Amino acid sequence: MASLVREQAGAADLVVLPELWTTGAFAYEEFATEAEPLDGPTCEAMAKAASDAGVWLHAGSIPERDPEGPLYNTSLVFSPSGELAAAYRKIHRFGFDKGEAVLMGAGEDLVTVRLPDTTVGLGTCYDLRFPELFRGLVDAGAETFVLPAGWPERRRAHWTLLARARAVENQAFVLACGTAGTHAGVPQAGHSIVVDPWGEVLAEAGPGEEILTVDFDPARVAATREQFPALKDRVLGLDRPGSRPRYRDGA
Template identity: 85%
Template sequence: MRASLLQIAVDEGESVESRRVRVAALVREQAGTADLVVLPELWTTGAFAYESFATEAEPLEGPTYEAMAAAARDARVWLHAGSIPERDPDGPLYNTSLVFSPDGEPAAAYRKIHRFGFDQGEAVLMSAGTDLVTVPLPGTVLGLATCYDLRFPELFRGLVDAGAETLVLCAGWPERRRAHWTLLAQARAVENQAFVLACATAGTHAGVAQAGHSIVVDPWGEVLAQAGPGEQVLTVEFDPARVPAVREEFPALKDRVLGLTAPRR
């Protein structure tokens, strides 16, 4: 399987609509190159541009949905279209990832469960999702996660229990914590014996420099490819059959002990 991670630069000087058109063109350019294309988190607004969330929020089937569905169809790729600020018809905002099939049909939507901000920013402006989401592709099953989710291994265990073999994460990760980005991506791959495809933004969101350095890690924790700090298309070929092979060769997942509780004091 071939995957292209589109590490999009998000800067204040470009309008949301202009970036939407530009990104759709980049997706179309992956035709014949990739089977799966992955975009970053909140690339329309910027993950730290909190003041834009309400004004730029759109319904699930809004302009970004329409543009990305058409791009996936034209390129004949599976497209993880990153995430958008979604406005639910009942009012709440969500940080929602979208996945489309090569026919341009919706395959999944994932509302981010762990919101970042420590009672500020996204943590108070967005509602939390509640459901784990997997997407069956020919040859593998994707498990979806978004940015801050990367710090919570129990989410990824749940995805593995639901059949995930390739963990796909979109992010707007800050440069000042870039070392954690690489470390955690490798940890999630090793502990779950799964591929990790983690696509981040470049540029600066509301004064917050972005890490970039999108990364692809194999089930043994080896880094197959990693981008630099700027806008870049990172394309890598990987073999989904490696996952069951590693899990059979080193069956650590079979030794999990579930239901552990702290001792009473």
Template identity: 75%
Template structure:
């Protein structure tokens, strides 16, 4: 199974429509991959909170339309990163979209853990309320977004729901890049899964992005890592390695769930 992570640069000088067109072109260029992943909020920038309301769109809005067509043209499974979704009741969400190779929306995930500590995303956007997995022919994806990476409970639920590959689009700041790399490996090791963590490059809203998208295997080994600039990170994965790792070192069977911890 071949996966490509598109570490896009989010430049405020580039219009949203232009970046949407460019993202679609980048996806179409990965036709030799099985799975393609885009970053979090690449349309507006994860820290550009002043644009959330003005650039919000319906789940089936222009980004959905462009990404569905790109997935269909490339014949790939596409995790299209996330958009600012405007729900029917007006609530805004940080919502990820996953498309099948025929361009159908296979899954959507509203980010559960909102970053900002009483400002930005934490107060402007609603919170998702469910873990989401999606089955591919080769594996089962578990969906998470950026700040979710700091909350291992979500990933335990995803594994309980059958996830064998965790996909984490992000807009992670450069000043905490060490945490990004550490947490991606930790989630892979503790859950014995692949982790595909796809970030953004560049600077938006005066926040330098970490880049350094990374693919980690179920033993915690880094298979590929990007640099700080825009690039496409492509890696060949063996989905059977998840089951083999879990059989050779069956730590997950010793989980004790539902602990009443004060």
């Protein structure tokens, strides 16, 4: 993976890798044995790869071992100098009381990171189904969402639909990187996708392993929000007078 990152030197400003690529998103039995701290070997290798390539690197996610707590599904962002710029512990764990949902702890913090031309909000895979997370990231200044995933092939239609929905409703770019191949017997969707603030698909991969190189202008976010200022009409969820809904029993 580090070699693939280095190959992007001079060709990319930001490189994004998929979720749990060191183990596989459904390889539950490997989470504990492969987990490592934030100064572990994978982080070290990714930091060096980012520095060698001179890119911002969203290194996907790894099983993180917290010496004082549970395991976490943690996404990592490195600067072009190789510094760890951000770490995001996945908030919404998939599994419905099994798998990741019981083997991993839940993150608590919304995380953004400022790149030279855009503020990136971080999410991971199953987070894509929870629009309130992305609204919170918008309130924190996010203009671009980066989301690595190990999304199963049998729900690929949801993957594309939800990526476009998060872009449209938040008037933001969505960079969603999905794994290909098979994870612990579970076929993966692939189909990494880049969506603009109007919901237009700028690029989409196929089902197999592929590298997308996409040019986009982060300034389009501000232009879109000014041209069609729907976010200014938000009422629910805002902490201001009159913003709280009233609930009434229709009976």
